Amino acid sequence: MVNPREAAASVVDPEIRVITIDELGILRAVEEDPASGRVTVTITPTYTGCPAMDVIRADIRRALAVAGHADAEVRTVFSPPWSTDWISDGGRAKLAAAGIAPPAPVPAAGVVSLTLAVRCPQCGSPETEQVSRFGSTACKALWRCRSCSEPFDHLKAL
């Protein structure tokens, strides 16, 4: 049997398929009851309305079942709220490699600043501009590089 933590951590985000839910920082806890063997997984959504949550829950249960943990429960918590600061360094590198500019650190006091320069994940140029602060998923904004003209997604700081 695979360790339940490893099994849950291997689940890939259904909307950004280059990064696992562990790297994204939404996997909060994996606990196994030593007596019953029942596994309890705790996750938190990126955005309150994230439509991927049902799929993520199903994927976690499937991964655990394959790993030999059929008796599993997935709980959702909202506090503390998810922050892009929880995305791991490895996760940030994978996002960049997939053409998604990773988020800058969240400014203190919870004030969301939108004026930070975002580097183009294709050519590395800082000469970029925001096309729309809302993108193909709730957590992304649409940007464009003025150097190489490529449009790209940017995971916005939250």
Place this chain on the structure above:
Amino acid sequence: MNGPFDFTLGLGDDALIAAQRLAEWTTRAPEMEEDVALANIALDQLGAARLLLSYAGELESAGRDEDALAYLRDDREFRNALLVELPNGDFAVTMAKLFFLAAYQLPLYTALAGCADERLAAIGAKARKESAYHLDHGALWVKRLGDGTEESHRRMQAAVDQVWPYTHELFAADPAAPVDPATLRPAFDETVGAVLAEATLTLPGSGWAPAGGRTGVHTEHLAYLLAEMQVLHRAHPGAQW
């Protein structure tokens, strides 16, 4: 005056009805990026609505879940402020509604994050981050249109004049509520004053202040909105994707 159930239901209904109205723009927005933006904001509102209505159902302890509250109540049982049920109008009216709503929800959710009720505090802490983006988006358009062409200025000012009277209801005093809405007014006024000034727009004088949403007395527009929003669930109870 209102217990935690009525308070939570009111906020949940605000978010739900705002989500439904914003979603009406999907495939109809003036440009592709705006279509995506309004759908995203609608999704955030829907997410907050689901959390708030689920919790309201638990507070009520009458066996009603989020779906029962969203789909099986009639207009007189809804507790949203009138502001969110008003028709979208032109794009300027939609932006005036979005801007005023976000300027109210951001300090509201921020205050909720520090309130004594743990569940409401968690919802507030989560939703305020999203509200900051909504406020930024609404303010950007109010400024762009207000300080734009003669025609965009005229229409943005008309939209502000039309929607403004409906903002007063949001701040009706309720000292017993987890967060007294009256305490949110200074932050709202400060935000609105600064943005309208930059947009070269004039704040209408205070006068007519329509209200009634929090007690279930709505405009005629809500029943039409509900008829469309609820028809599938009522025609096929318990239907699932």
